[in-house]
Amino acid sequence: MKKWFNMDKEVIRHGLKLHLLLLTMAGNYFKHILLTLTRALVVLVGLASLAQARIIRIEITSVQSPTFEGKAFGRVGAYDKLRGKAYGELDPNSPQNALITDIGLAPRNAKGMVEYSMDIYILKPIKLANGNHKLFLEINNRGGKLFGGFNKSSGGNDPTTADQAGEGFLMNMGYTMAWNGWDCSATSANNNLTISVPVAKNTDGSSITGPSYEYIVYDNATALSYSLAYPAATLTKSQATLTVREHLQDTASVIPANEWEYVNERTIRLLPAGTTFRQSAIYEFNYTARDPIVAGVGFAATRDFVSFLRYAIADDFGNPNPLAGDVRYTFSYSLSQPARYVNDFQTLGFNADEQNRRVLDGIENWLGGGSGIGLNVRFAQPSRTERNRQNHLYPEGLFPFAYPVMTDPLSGKTAGRLARCSASNTCPKVFEINSANEYWVKAASLLHTDSKGNDLPDPENVRFFLVSGAQHGTGNGATRGLCQQLQNPTNADPVLRALFVALDEWVTKGTVPPASAVPRQSTGTAVVATPQPGSxxxxxxxxxxxxxxxxxxxxxxxxxxxxxxxxxSSFEKGFITKFPTVVAERPIYVNFVSKVDKDGNELAGIRLPPVAVPTATTTGWALRRAGFGENDGCEGSGQNIPFKTTKAERLSTNDPRLSLQERYETHDGYVKAIQKSVQTLTAQRFLLPEDAQQYIKSAQDSPILR
Incomplete structure (x- = not known):
């Protein structure tokens, strides 16, 4: 048997593939014999892999075949929808897993392994042979699925109808799509994907305690209580502090202990009972929490799920991998929070599975900035994100920000997102795509500079793109929300589709991708931020x-x-041992944004028609309006500030920006300008021809200068 254990696992897998092929050809008698042999080989694979982290069991709890009401997608045909759970085990002593914070203090099963389970969701061609043998993994956002932008569909968190499939951009090309739970803070509401990870305990079984921090803002005047991310270790109020301030730059005031209380170990409220939190005021709560979960397991869960789908034939119990033998290339797409997750996924080396095989071949990150997610720390809160007014003291914006390995003059650390994958030869091809909002409110320029703001050359496997003038996602151009101006409706989906095609061709064909398009010091398009003392x-x-x-x-x-x-002092190990503070000397990492033209529209980056052929000034930043923290940053929102129609109108208001009439003269002039813009973008591979035509049609149908 020892000889079997030491067999090359690839040989075993090829044997399993042959058995599965023969099963489709054999009669019932031979099927029985072949199934017996297959199960035996599965057991041998399991025995040979006992020391390795992996998915040990997969349960498909529901199958809808076909889904999307039977809609067929070109030559690919109809799709299946599979829902279920995956169960994994991690060896806490494995070097690949030992860096997960608190995994050494997690409970272990009889084999000495740390267990977890997660929701999984797969959309695949019914006939896999008709697909393109490529996996599109969407890293879900707080449990939700957001693939609708790619497919020009209504999406939904459980896409089922033909309408929810939309134009089927991904399906028409034959991609299999998959999702898995990774976010320990996600809830199961609305078909969200969740993960179950263990709670860390001291070696004697007692609860681990430590400092935890809550940033609390309610943009309403009705909130009566606040739910804590972790239970309080003690309800003694003297061991906690609640502060408040109206604006970000104000000095925080401590709220006396007789003006707040614990409702229970997971909830606080103001006193006297019935007192509401002040609308848009900034409250911060420092307290001692207990029972941290081993949140960093979420990185290993994605690693092992993709590895299973890509390389495995079946699980340890003989349950087949629904994609067995099909996946040749793997890609991920992430929007916002999960893009920051993927940043850390790379930095921590999770793009190599425990057999040092590449997990993801191509990564498209949208709206991640240069930030991480703070998942691999004690008392993690991955649902948080830092912006110009919120969550400044969470462990998100930490060195390394960039891909190349370098030494940080502020902390003295040497690191880079490429360090671990370079050592294991498992680096993916990466597109880091950000809106203007990420440059203004998440310091995205640090992705492609050193700590002092100096430009870095692009790594061989990474390209960087700014979608000029865009906010964090697509805003409603007819409303302002909490902000002073109308939100920015610039839609980046056409760029994301085109760049994803370019990424695929880079990975699968070696086609050189479009050059990076971001503000640079070297091109004179960067404007460096000046730090403000005490701010x-x-x-x-x-x-x-x-x-x-x-x-x-x-x-x-x-x-x-x-x-x-x-x-x-113990943060290197992922342990937060004090309430977070800014280092006293306030050393900064230099960052910058793109310069703007005379209209206020950005010069650098990918200038989509709303910027290249503008009808308004569009920005990635915005300011809060009166009653909601006036003139503080409006977080993820941007602005849409329309031009006047005629010269007389703009002169009557002293608007320095040319009117629509002065720019384009007529409706046809506007349409021709759009046509020229999309021709350029298509040639640069920033637009697909079908999306270029849609811009032209929208311009033709618009009321501009009619």
Whole structure:
């Protein structure tokens, strides 16, 4: 038997593939014999892999075949929908897993393994042979699925109808799509994907305790209580602090102990009972929490799920891999929070499975900035995100920000996102795509500079793109929400589709991708932020940016600045041992944004028609309106500030920006300008021909200068 254990696992897998092929050809008698042999080989694979982390069991709990009401997608045909759970085991002593914070203090099964389970979801061609043998893994956002933008569909968190499949961009090309739970803070509501990970305990079985921090803002005047991320270790109020301030730059005031209380170990409220939290005021709560979950298991879960789908024939119990033998290439797509997750996934080396095989071949990250997610720390809160007004003291904006390995002059650390994958030869091809909002509120320029703001050459396997003038996602151009101006409706989906095709061709054919398009110091398109002493934000001066003075539009120049944070002496191990603070000298990481033209539209990056052929000034930043923290940053929102139609209208309001009539003269002039813009973008491979035509049609149908 020892000889069997030491057999090359690839030989065993090829044997399993042959057996599965023969099963489709054999009669019932031979099927019985072959199934017996297959199960025996599965057991041998399991025995040979006992020391390795993997998916040990997969349960498909429901199959809808076909899904999307039987809709067929070109030559690929109809799709199956599979829902279920996957169960995994991690060896806490394995070097690949030992870096997971608190895994050494997690409960173990009889084999000495740490267990977890997660929801899984798969959409695949009914006939896999008709597909393109490529896996599209969407890293879900707080448990939700967001693939609708790719497919020009209504999406939904359990896409089932033909309408929810939309135009089927991914399905028409034959991709199999998969999702798995990874976010320990996600709930199961609305078909969200969840993961179950263990709670860490001290070696004597007692609860682990430590400092935890909550940033609390309610943009309403009705909130009566707040739910804590972790239970309080003690309800003694003297061991906790609640503060409040109206604006980000105000000095926080401590709320006396007789003006708040614990409702229970997971909830606080203001006193007297019935007192509401002040609308849009910033509350912060420091307290001692207990029972941290081993949140970093979420990285291993994705690694092992993709590895299983790509390389396995069956699980340890003989349950078949629904994609066995099919997957040749793997890609991930992430939007916002999960893009930051993928940043850390790379930095921590999870793109190599425990047999040092590449997990993801291509990564498209959208709206991740240069940030991580703070998942691999004690008392993690991965649902949080830092922006110019929120969550400044979470472990998100930490070195390394960039891909190349370098030494950080502020912390003295040497690191880079490429360090671990370079050592294991498992680096993926990566597109880091960000909106203007990420440059203004998440310091995205640090992705492609050193800590002092100097440009870095692109790594061989990474390209960087700014979608000029866009906010964090697509805004409603007809409403302003909490902000002073209308939100920015610039839609980046056409760019994301085109770049995903370019990424696929880079990975599968070696086709050289489009060149990076971001602000650079070397091209004169970068405007460096100036730190403000005693402030949590920096400043972009109006003159340096080139921002026009637009009547009725406020400009403060506030921008997120990355400071060196202090989480205590044990933070290298993922342990936060003190309430987080900014290092006293306030050393900063230099960051910048794109300069703007005379209209206020950004010069650098991918200038989609709303920027290249504008009808308004579009920005990635915005300011909160009165009653909601006026003039503080409006987080993920941008602005849409329309041009006047005629010269007389703009002169009557002293608007320095040319009117629509002065720019394009007629409706046909506007349409021709759009046509020229999309021709350029298509040639640069930033637009697909079908999306280019849609821009032209929208311009033709628009009321502009009619």
């Amino acid at each position: 949590q934000t920096g400043l972009i001066s109006q003159a340096a940016l080139g921002w026009p003075t637009i009547p009725g539009v406020a400009y403060t120049g506030g921008i997120t600045t990355r400071y060196l944070l202090d989480f205590g």
